Amino acid sequence: MFQLSKGSLKKILDGNNVSDPILQIIQMKNIQNNMDGMTRYKVTLYDGETQHTFGILATQKNSLVESNQLRIGSVIKLEEYAANVLSKDPPKVAIILLNFEILGEMDPNSKPQATNAISQPSKQIQNENIEPNKPNNQTNTKSFFSKKENDFEKAQSTNPPGTFNGFKIFGISSLNPYQNKWAIKARVTNKSNIRTYSNARGEGKLFNVELIDSTGEIRANGFNEQVDKFYEMLQIDQVYYISKANLKTANKQYCKLDNDYEMTFNNETVIQPCEETDDLPRINLNLVKIKEISNHAANDFVDVIGVVRSVGDVTTIITKSTNRELKKRELSIVDNSECAITATLWGKQAEDYDPSDSYPVILLKGAKIGDYNGKTLSVASTTVVQINPDLPEAHTVKGWFEQGGSESDIQDLSSQGMAAAGANSGGPISGHSNWKFLDQLKDEKLGMGDKADYFSTKAYVLYAKKDNSMYMACPGENCNKKIFDQNDGTYRCEKCARNYPNFKWRMILNINLADFAESNWATCFQETAETILGIGTEELGELKNSNDPKFDEIFSECAFKEFNFKLRAKMETYNDERRVKVSAVTVEPVDYAQSGRRILQKIKQFAKEQV
Ligand SMILES: [Zn+2]
Structure with a gap:
C-alpha cells in the first residue's frame, strides 16, 4: 500500500x-x-x-x-x-x-x-x-499563480525556484494559446539569419529561433523591434528563460518542428540567459542512418550524424533563379551503415567550415534531401550544424570510423562523389574509400565513363621507370613548365616568355603496380613520386646531374615496396588512341592493422552474402 x-x-x-x-x-x-x-x-x-x-x-x-x-x-x-x-x-x-x-x-x-x-x-x-476552448474563454483562463504575480515581480531579480518573471516554468509541450501566464526555460537549437520583407504595411524584418526543453520543441519568431532586442542575445546552444509571448497555430509549411503551436515575441516578452542548464537536452534528434536516406524522398528533412571523410574547396556558382553568386562547399559524410553521402554547405557556412579539422563528426539536424546525382544533402538555412557534438551517437560513429570503419567498403549514395568534386576544384582529397583490387579496374570499367573514377588500393611497386622521369622546370611560381637550357647560364620558359638564371627539378614517374590479381601502370607526379622513391626531387636531380651511381640505385631499390594508393582513372585520347590513364593522387605507407580489419570486413560481408 x-x-x-x-x-x-x-x-x-x-x-x-x-x-x-x-x-x-x-x-x-x-x-x-x-x-x-x-x-x-x-x-x-x-x-x-x-x-x-x-x-x-x-x-x-x-x-x-x-x-x-x-x-x-x-x-x-x-x-x-x-x-x-x-x-x-x-x-x-x-x-x-x-x-x-x-x-x-x-x-x-x-x-x-x-x-x-x-x-x-x-x-x-x-x-x-x-x-x-472558445476564444472568449481566454479572458477567464487564468493561472492559479496569477494572484501572486505582484509578489513575484518584486522578487524578479531573484526568481524563486521553478519560476521566472513571476510565472511558473512550464514545459514547452504544455504551452497553448489559452494560457498566457507562463515562463519556459529552453535551449536555442537553431537561429535564422535576419530576413526582410515588405507588405501592405511597409517593410520589416524578422528572424526565428528554435527552442527545446525536456518536454518538446517550439519555433519562436521575432519581428522588427524584437529583432533589435533579442537577435544578438539569443545564441545557439545557450539556455534562456522566456515569458510573455504570443502563441498561435504553427504554420507547418515553414515549421517542421513537432509542435502544433509557434511563438511570437511581443513588446512584453522578457528573455534572460539562464545558467543552470543541466536538465535540458541539447538537441531533439530523430537520427537516421545514411543508408536509410536512400529510402527517403527528395525534399524530406533528416537528422544525420557522421564523420566528414573528405572536404571540397569553396566554389562559386550562379543561381539560376536569382542570377546571384553563391558560395558552396561539399563534404562527404560517412557513418556506420557503411554508406556515404555528399552534403553541401552554402554561403557563410561554406566559407566558415574549417577544412583543416581532421575527420570531425558532424551533426546535421534538418538537412534537406536532394536526388540530383544520386542522393545528396543540402544544409538549408534552417539546418542545425554542429561539429563534434557531445552526443552518444557522435562518439559511436567516431569510434566506428577509427576502429576500421574508415577502411571499410563504403557505398556512396551520391553518384558524383566528393572525390571528383574535390579534384575538379583542386580541393584537398583526404581519406581512402572505395577500396578495389587491381583486377577490378578493368572488370568494373573504371575511368571509362565521362568523369574520372577514384579508388584506393594496396599494391606493390614492381618497377619504376627511370628514363624521362625527371625534367627541368620553370622556377616561376605555379608554372612548372618545361624549361630550355640556353647554354649561356640561363633557362627559357616559353609560357612565362622570359629567361631565368635557374630551374627546378620536377618528376613524372611511371610505375608498374601489382597486387595478387593484376598489374597496371600508373603515373606519379612530384610528391607521390618522392614518397615512392624515398627522396626529394632536388636531391635526386643533383644525383642525376653528377652521374652519381646512387641515382640508379634509388630506382631499383623501390621495387617490391608496398603502399596504399589513391588512384584516379580517366579515359584519355593520345594519338587517336583512347585508353584509361591511371595516376596516383596520394601515396601513403600501408597501415597493416587497418588493412587487416578491412580484409576481415570483406570476409564477413562475403560470408553474409553466401548465407
Ligand atoms: Zn614559366
Whole structure:
C-alpha cells in the first residue's frame, strides 16, 4: 500500500505549491480535442481524502497510457504540474500532469468512501468529445499563480525556484494559446539569419529561433523591434528563460518542428540567459542512418550524424533563379551503415567550415534531401550544424570510423562523389574509400565513363621507370613548365616568355603496380613520386646531374615496396588512341592493422552474402 498525500489536492486547488504529492489515478478517459485532433487523457486524481475529476495528462505522457504503464489504479509521485483555472463560476480547475514517477498500483476500489460522490470508477477507458476552448474563454483562463504575480515581480531579480518573471516554468509541450501566464526555460537549437520583407504595411524584418526543453520543441519568431532586442542575445546552444509571448497555430509549411503551436515575441516578452542548464537536452534528434536516406524522398528533412571523410574547396556558382553568386562547399559524410553521402554547405557556412579539422563528426539536424546525382544533402538555412557534438551517437560513429570503419567498403549514395568534386576544384582529397583490387579496374570499367573514377588500393611497386622521369622546370611560381637550357647560364620558359638564371627539378614517374590479381601502370607526379622513391626531387636531380651511381640505385631499390594508393582513372585520347590513364593522387605507407580489419570486413560481408 502506498501512503497517498492526504489533503494535497485541496492545497493545489487553493493555489498552493505542493511538492511531489503522491496521488492515485482512479478514473481515466480518452478525450479527442476537436481543435487540434490530438488525443488527451483526462484522469480523476485521488489523494486518500478527496478526489479531483479534472486532471489532464500532458500529451508527451500519452505513450505511458498507450503502453499500459499508466492506468486506472496507478499511484504516481507528481513532480511537476500546472493548475489552470478554466472558469471561476462554476469553479473549474484543470490540473495538468506534466511530470511524474509511477510508483506502482493499488486497487482503485479499496479507497475509503470519497467525500465528493462520484460515479463508480470504471476500468474501461471511455471516449468523450469535448468542445475546444472558445476564444472568449481566454479572458477567464487564468493561472492559479496569477494572484501572486505582484509578489513575484518584486522578487524578479531573484526568481524563486521553478519560476521566472513571476510565472511558473512550464514545459514547452504544455504551452497553448489559452494560457498566457507562463515562463519556459529552453535551449536555442537553431537561429535564422535576419530576413526582410515588405507588405501592405511597409517593410520589416524578422528572424526565428528554435527552442527545446525536456518536454518538446517550439519555433519562436521575432519581428522588427524584437529583432533589435533579442537577435544578438539569443545564441545557439545557450539556455534562456522566456515569458510573455504570443502563441498561435504553427504554420507547418515553414515549421517542421513537432509542435502544433509557434511563438511570437511581443513588446512584453522578457528573455534572460539562464545558467543552470543541466536538465535540458541539447538537441531533439530523430537520427537516421545514411543508408536509410536512400529510402527517403527528395525534399524530406533528416537528422544525420557522421564523420566528414573528405572536404571540397569553396566554389562559386550562379543561381539560376536569382542570377546571384553563391558560395558552396561539399563534404562527404560517412557513418556506420557503411554508406556515404555528399552534403553541401552554402554561403557563410561554406566559407566558415574549417577544412583543416581532421575527420570531425558532424551533426546535421534538418538537412534537406536532394536526388540530383544520386542522393545528396543540402544544409538549408534552417539546418542545425554542429561539429563534434557531445552526443552518444557522435562518439559511436567516431569510434566506428577509427576502429576500421574508415577502411571499410563504403557505398556512396551520391553518384558524383566528393572525390571528383574535390579534384575538379583542386580541393584537398583526404581519406581512402572505395577500396578495389587491381583486377577490378578493368572488370568494373573504371575511368571509362565521362568523369574520372577514384579508388584506393594496396599494391606493390614492381618497377619504376627511370628514363624521362625527371625534367627541368620553370622556377616561376605555379608554372612548372618545361624549361630550355640556353647554354649561356640561363633557362627559357616559353609560357612565362622570359629567361631565368635557374630551374627546378620536377618528376613524372611511371610505375608498374601489382597486387595478387593484376598489374597496371600508373603515373606519379612530384610528391607521390618522392614518397615512392624515398627522396626529394632536388636531391635526386643533383644525383642525376653528377652521374652519381646512387641515382640508379634509388630506382631499383623501390621495387617490391608496398603502399596504399589513391588512384584516379580517366579515359584519355593520345594519338587517336583512347585508353584509361591511371595516376596516383596520394601515396601513403600501408597501415597493416587497418588493412587487416578491412580484409576481415570483406570476409564477413562475403560470408553474409553466401548465407
Ligand atoms: Zn614559366
